[in-house]
Amino acid sequence: MVTIKDIAKLANVSHTTVSRALNGSPYIKEHTKQKILKLAAQLNYTPNVNAKSLAMQKSHTIGLFFTSITNGTSHSFFSDTIKGVNRAISEEYNLFVRGIDDLKSYDTISPMRYDGIILMSQSDTDNSFIYHIREKNIPLVVLNRDIDDRSITNILSNDKEGAMQAVDCLIENGHRDIAIIEGKEGFKSSQQRKEGYLSSLIRHHVPIKQEYSVKGHYDMKSGYQAMEKLMSLQSPPTAVFCSNDDMAIGAMNAVFANGIQVPGDISVIGFDDIGISQYMTPRLSTVKRPVEKISKLGAEKILALIADPCTAAEKIYENTEVMIRDSVKKLEQ
Numbered sequence: 001m002v003t004i005k006d007i008a009k010l011a012n013v014s015h016t017t018v019s020r021a022l023n024g025s026p027y028i029k030e031h032t033k034q035k036i037l038k039l040a041a042q043l044n045y046t047p048n049v050n051a052k053s054l055a056m057q058k059s060h061t062i063g064l065f066f067t068s069i070t071n072g073t074s075h076s077f078f079s080d081t082i083k084g085v086n087r088a089i090s091e092e093y094n095l096f097v098r099g100i101d102d103l104k105s106y107d108t109i110s111p112m113r114y115d116g117i118i119l120m121s122q123s124d125t126d127n128s129f130i131y132h133i134r135e136k137n138i139p140l141v142v143l144n145r146d147i148d149d150r151s152i153t154n155i156l157s158n159d160k161e162g163a164m165q166a167v168d169c170l171i172e173n174g175h176r177d178i179a180i181i182e183g184k185e186g187f188k189s190s191q192q193r194k195e196g197y198l199s200s201l202i203r204h205h206v207p208i209k210q211e212y213s214v215k216g217h218y219d220m221k222s223g224y225q226a227m228e229k230l231m232s233l234q235s236p237p238t239a240v241f242c243s244n245d246d247m248a249i250g251a252m253n254a255v256f257a258n259g260i261q262v263p264g265d266i267s268v269i270g271f272d273d274i275g276i277s278q279y280m281t282p283r284l285s286t287v288k289r290p291v292e293k294i295s296k297l298g299a300e301k302i303l304a305l306i307a308d309p310c311t312a313a314e315k316i317y318e319n320t321e322v323m324i325r326d327s328v329k330k331l332e333q
Helices: 004-011 015-022 030-042 049-056 075-088 124-135 159-172 188-203 220-231 245-257 275-279 291-307
Strands: 061-066 094-099 116-120 140-143 153-157 178-182 213-215 239-242 267-269 286-288 315-318 321-323
Touching (some): 153 159, 153 291, 159 267, 159 321, 178 245, 220 245, 245 275, 291 315
Parallel strands (some): 178 213
C-alpha cells in the first residue's frame, strides 16, 4: 500500500509537504502541489482514514441510538429513521446504530468514538443517556420526544395534535363509540396520542368509556389482540383509533378473522402513514407523521453541530396530516 512517505521520497519533499498538498493547503507552491497530486494519482494513493482520524482526533462516526430496537420500535419506524439519516450524511461518516437498552454501560460513549449522536428518543428513561452525552461534550440532537433542556436541538412531530385530528375525523363521520388501541406503556408517544384522543372526545362532549382503552405494544400482534378484546365487549365500538399503523393492520386482520368488515361494521384509523397503508384493502386512513423528514433534518443538524459546536440549539416541530382513505365509514345520523 502506497503511503505519504513513499510519495515524499519520490517527490523529494518532506511528508508534511505531501500531507499539506493532499489536503489542499494554500501554504505550498502551486507547481509543488500539482507535482505531488500527479504522483499520488499515478500511484493510486488512497488516504488512511484511521490514521487521519487519529491525527484530527475525529472518529468519523455518527451514533444513531433508539430507546430500544427490539422492544416497541416497529420495522417501518426503524427503517424510515435510517433512510432519513442516510439521506443527509456523506460517505465521510460511518453510521453506528444501537438500542440504548442493549448497552451494558455508557463507558463506550465517548468523544473518541463518536463525532456526534442522534437520539431517536421514545421514553423518559433516555434522560440518563442524554445526561452522559452532555457530560462528555459530544454534539447531540434529540428526535421524536419533547425534552425540557433548551440547550439541546430537539426535532419532533406534534403527536397529540395529530391524534386529536384523527379522532375529530371519526366524530365528524358520525362516530361516538370510539375506542383507542394505545401504544407501548412508558413511551412518550403513547401518552401524547392518548391525550389527543381524550382531548377530542372531551371537546366534542363524547362520553369517555374506560373499557374502550386497550393497551398495545406498537406491533401487529398486539393490535390484533386488542381488537379482539374490543369486539368481545357487550357494546363494541363503531370506530377504533390505533396509535400506530402496525397495530391498525393487526386490528383490521382481527376484524376480518371474525367475519365482519372494515369499514362496513367497524372503522379503523392509524398513525404514522407507513408505506403499506395506502396499498391495503381497504386502504388505511391514518395520520401522516414525517419520521423520515425529521430524521433527515436531525442528521443535517448534527453535521452542523460537528462543524461548529457553538451552533444555536432550537426546537423544531414538523406537522402531522390526516390522510383519509377507505377504512373510515360515515354513519347515517
